[in-house]
Amino acid sequence: DTEVTQTPKHLVMGMTNKKSLKCEQHMGHRAMYWYKQKAKKPPELMFVYSYEKLSINESVPSRFSPECPNSSLLNLHLHALQPEDSALYLCASSQVTGENTEAFFGQGTRLTVV
Amino acid sequence: GQQVMQIPQYQHVQEGEDFTTYCNSSTTLSNIQWYKQRPGGHPVFLIQLVKSGEVKKQKRLTFQFGEAKKNSSLHITATQTTDVGTYFCAGAWIGTYKYIFGTGTRLKVLA
Numbered sequence: 307d308t309e310v311t312q313t314p315k316h317l318v319m320g321m322t323n324k325k326s327l328k329c330e331q332h333m334g335h336r337a338m339y340w341y342k343q344k345a346k347k348p349p350e351l352m353f354v355y356s357y358e359k360l361s362i363n364e365s366v367p368s369r370f371s372p373e374c375p376n377s378s379l380l381n382l383h384l385h386a387l388q389p390e391d392s393a394l395y396l397c398a399s400s401q402v403t404g405e406n407t408e409a410f411f412g413q414g415t416r417l418t419v420v
Numbered sequence: 421g422q423q424v425m426q427i428p429q430y431q432h433v434q435e436g437e438d439f440t441t442y443c444n445s446s447t448t449l450s451n452i453q454w455y456k457q458r459p460g461g462h463p464v465f466l467i468q469l470v471k472s473g474e475v476k477k478q479k480r481l482t483f484q485f486g487e488a489k490k491n492s493s494l495h496i497t498a499t500q501t502t503d504v505g506t507y508f509c510a511g512a513w514i515g516t517y518k519y520i521f522g523t524g525t526r527l528k529v530l531a
Contacts, residue, residue, distance in 0.1 A: 346526075347524075348508055348521035348522060348523055348524050349463060349508075349521050350521075351518055351519070351520070354518060362518055364518075396462060396463070398463075408453070408465045408468065409453075409463075409465060409519070410465070411462040411463045411464070412462060413461075413462050414462050
């Protein structure tokens, strides 16, 4: 199984809503990532978890809150988002952090904030 | 800050023509990865280059890493319609383990 599964595939939320994005992998990977991708732009790194601990936060606003309950799961909790946060949110995993690591990406959650 | 630029931004080719995208980093890289993202899809890993001057081939695709480890290229020979998509390089800097994606090159292949 070389899949990274993200749910939901699409999400529309209001600016006062609280929602969560979920990501799951069963490849035994110990590094997991959240990226944000706007249309026609490259993926931008948001967070990196290594062995279930947050190791990189790319100065992401606190309205995005990541969580790694175990080595297979990664969540992104959303609260009080702005319309400019609308984007494709990609989860990825890799065997370990460090060099020589291939990242496997999920299909993404297309988020629209209204 | 650290930046990874790619040129060209867009490329339209006739099927059967060759295509090359170039990736340039502002600082020396530890290694570089290449990804392909089809329209409406997610990035899919193609290859990783680690050594200075390294060249790797995958069928019609040839990847190069520059001698100074600051630039890389992807060359596709005799493009096919299945090659359509955006090609991203992603560089990692020495001493870090986060990959910064390049700006991407969007390829269209006309049949």
